[in-house]
Amino acid sequence: MRFDIITLFPELFAPLLASGVTRRAYASGQVEVRLWNPRDHAEGNYRRVDDRPFGGGPGMVMLAEPLARCLAAIRAARSEGPEGQAPLVLFSPIGQRLDHAGVQAWAGSTGAILLCGRYEGVDQRFIDRHVDVQISLGDFVLSGGEIAAMALLDAVARLQPGVLHDAGSHQLDSFNPALDGLLDCPHYTRPEVWQGEAAPPALLSGHHAQIERWRREQRLAITARHRPDLLAQARAQGALGRADEAFLAQLPLAGGAG
Template identity: 40%
Template sequence: MEFHFLTIFPELFPGVLETGVLGVAGRKDAASYNVINLRDFTSDPHRTVDDYPYGGGPGMVMMAPPVVEAVESVRSENEKDEVPVIMLSPAGKILRQSDARRLAEMKKIVFVCGRYKGVDERVERMVVTEMISVGDYIVSGGELPALIVADAVVRHLPGVLGDDRSRETDSFDIEREFSLDAAYYTRPPEYRGVGIPEVLISGNHAKIDEWRRESGMERTARFRPDLMERSN
């Protein structure tokens, strides 16, 4: 699977793309990463990618030509209906686990990482196929959100995780789209007077499964009651 990141800060990517599941996916050839510097698609000596907004106001706006031409360099005309071009934006829909599963079925994804006050609206009209947000807050650019989306996606690629069952029991998996996973414990069995639920060392897998289902429901009600409301 190909991931293309369009950015004016390519130096943000190498460490993250070489680490964790993103790194594993790359080393196993399940995913390839192409970080594209938008300044390479400028024609002036200063390699300008932004300008003042029409109508005035604070901040700078990323210009349309470098972004559109960068997208066209990695997405051919006959791929328009097959390759998602995702702009990370507070205007986008909040990323869900179901989106990660859907995007994992693609052969190629292009991420447009905005900066400054925003991106010229014509980019969205001309080349963007969907907008995604990672939450109702503002960060300085689309690079970190793009990496979050990529990380969520590669977890669904075959062979990337050490044990695919790990993904199947995650919070928000197919069977628990609107609930959290159970609480987890590991050694030591007691730490500073706090032990673990006895059922987890009982060897009774039916009871352990039941405990984990109940634990997931309890944690959802305690930490994310909004998920339970959405499931109704």
């Protein structure tokens, strides 16, 4: 898959592409990333890419024309015709919030063009004409779309085959359908006792059924405490068994057996 990123700060992506376990996805070409600076497609000695907003107010607005030229160059480089064009994604507060299902969908796609907005935003005429999808990370505002683009790239890259040390480890992530959409359980490692606190006996028992039941109950308890909406969703989908409901019923939490 290929992601073309429109950004005024392409240098921000260098550490992401060269660090951590996900670098394998970029080095192998499983996730191809190309960076495009709209300033390279702007006119004049100053290569201006922004201007003051009509109607006044604080901040600046990204100009439509340099973005349109940059987008045209990307589509030419991708050898795209009118049909089968990669979607243009804008990271924006009005976008749909990115979640596990969304990441899985992008991980199985052929890629996209990611537009990282800056300043007060992008000229609406460019958005109306060219943007296909808008994505948000949450109800807060960043100084630019680069961090959001990195989050999407990292989440997609780690789902590619062979990127993680254990090919199935991502199936035990929080929100994964393999965990019925619940939050993951706590994890422990050596030493068995640290600063007077021992690791849970169930994890040291060597009894696989006991270990799995402990983990399941911990996922249920943590989800009930921190994300009861996910628990309600799992219940509505019929993902909770009788043993799960019996465990939840004895928790000192609202939303036990519901």
